Amino acid sequence: MELLKKPMRARELIAMIFMLIGIKGGDTTPSLFADEAQNALWIAPIVSFVVILPPFITLMYLLKKYQTRNLAELLHHLLGTKLGTIIGIFLFVGAFISMAADMRNIVEEINYLYFPNSPTIIIYLIFIVICLFVANKGLESIGSLAWAVLPVIVLTIISVMFVDFQATVWQRIFPILGGGASIVIRDGFSLSSVFLEFFLLTIAYQAFHDTKQFRIGMYTGSILSVLLIVLFYMIYTMVFDYNTVDNIAYLYQESTEIVPLGHFFTNISTFFMVGWLLSNFLRFTIFLYIICWLYGALFQIKRFEGLLMPISFLAMILSMIPPNFITNEMIVRKTSFHWISPIYLCFPFLLLAASLWRERRKL
């Protein structure tokens, strides 16, 4: 028996977006931006966000206009089953590769920083199994869980910022444009698919109490997440300065490692691992669930929970192919972003064109 139908509201969505995207402030994404933009690494995500905003708003507008259940239905509705499915597969593959590469990064990070003697595959397996268990509980439980864990995460973020602020030198933010305006803008453009999760989340358009709650949650969550990312990247710049910042892989952990808290707690970075790890479990749980949902919706698989296991293990096996972390981050992830970004930037406009064409034909 269920007393409340579709009980999830904006707050659960905000928590989920925070876990899914805001947490990119603490993974290896900043080093990806810093590679070229140098100490303008905090401007690049703003550029990316501005770049994805028009296609994203277009997509939200179309979803509202056609009142379809979700992204996959919108694709099918506007582009026809065949073309819609093909575009959907592109989106899925892009998201899948991005998830696999991200997951490998996180696991390598855990391995390298906290369990240097353990084999990667064991940590990977534990990580995947935990995500699978949680993902199996369904979207409502994941949303509630994200909201329930949020206080821990927020506390961690605030304390990290507090700790890091002690080591910042604000002059290090100059030169503001880092490697140069053109480089920053190009970087922001080509890496704009770091925010591809925004597009994916529209698969849950009708899963919330009503679509208004979804829109509120989506906009608030994305603005908060981008703010968090920008703030974090700014702190990294101010802590490390331009020559170091593009040579450090794990900026989040490094930044907490160099700051002692009083005379007693001299090594506090593991404290901040708690919130970081919890949020990463949730991040990949949500990511996994959403891409399985997309796949299920594309091919009319009703009980797509059965896909969680095969898709996650496939992602694990594929992501183990790059020989090491550096290759994975700097070649696989970066190249894949360069390829994925145009797909995600263009498909909403393709949908808009289809919608306009349909309307014209009707008249």
Added chain:
Amino acid sequence: MFPWQKQKTAAVQKRKERKISRNLKSNVAYIEEQFSYGINFDFVSQEIVSPASRYHLFFYSTTIDTQQLSDHIISPLLEAKKDIPISRILTVPSLASIESMNGAEKGLTAGSVIIFKEGSPEAFEANIQDFKHRSIEKADNERTVKGPKDSLTESLTTNISMIRKKMPSKDLIAESIEVGVRPADPVTLVYVRDLVNNDVLENIKKRIQSITVDNIRNVEVLEQFLEERPRSLFPTMLYTERPDNAANYVSEGFIAIMMDNSSSCLIAPITIWGFFHSPEDIYLRWAFGNFSRLIRAVAYLITLFVSATYVAITNYHVQLVPIDLLLAVASSRERVPLPITYEVLLMELAFELIREAGVRIPSPLGPTIGIVGALILGQAAVEANIVSPIVVILVALSGLSSFTAANYSINHTLRISRFIFILAASLMGALSLLGAIIIWLAYAVSLNSFGVPYFSPATPHTKSSDDTYFRKLLKNIKWRPVFLKPKDVDKK
């Protein structure tokens, strides 16, 4: 249906349909046979001959009030000069006419007196039952310093009377439905008519009626039959012995389930916050109540995580510990041969043993527990280098904290979960510990109790009194818990 079952049900059906005959002798013979008169020492079959007519009384001498029997039944019957109906002779307050033998049998087993009259096809049931039960005592398991002290007792009528005294309203309903067959036991649902959600009420009724078991004697057993997930670590009904607590819940739109022979009642549906709150939180002033909640929240966290965190940190994340503390820990367990995980598990197990023994031990032997626990398991184990002192401190801390649990049901959840976390922490340090925590939490969040999500009103959010971690000022509480979908939401 199998043939032998058919025969059995047919026989039961036939017996149920038997009418009371006009012939007193045949009625008496039937009842005496059914109730094994002569073998049952307390079953009384008494004939009364008055100037006007002949009567026959049946009753269990152990379940009725003998004073009332002689004053209000036997003497009026003996003094009756004319042949007038029984209902006009007897002076008992509760008298009912019955026409079938089945009704007579039910009345007898419920502790009434059954009166047959010569030549009359109806009998009378005089309800003067006096079942013996404990008097109302202080609440033992859910103590409060401030607030009412009485607790429920093993008599349903007494319990209901306590609730009615707290909520004098015509809308307070105590509805009785039957469960089981050998014999059928009444289950009483207490709710407020114009608040309760009908879906929830019907759901509970349906579940009670669909229980197929020979008997259920008390709510403790009923609870396990009603729960959606009987194997789950988390209770989905609140078990309370305080009538004031029950009345508070009922007046919010919850349903209390009561049975005779239980000195407690069940509250359904319930959220996880209900297990975390004590009735005293409301009786205490705002700041004091919230302070006590804060302490309790810290205690829950300590109980669940302190041992597991120690295992994880000392085994896998030594770099986290400040160097002075690390040296202190290392030197304290310099001569301890056991690995840390075993050491912690050993002490946790020892503590559980003390606790279990403390519950079962006869009270004259009680002080022994203290000596055994404190001296042998604590001091001697440390001196013998079996465990390090720091582990004794941690286990004592987590054990002590687990006693702050406001409800006994959640106490078990905390204790068992603690072992899960210790084992998880020993597997892969913080990674597996946090993984176990998040799976545990995901499970808890996914639960629901009679359709109400387990973590509401926090998530999914609904309007409510916002009584989760902390409570508001009482005058600022505007809404009843909307996650129950009560008929009336506004509290003012």
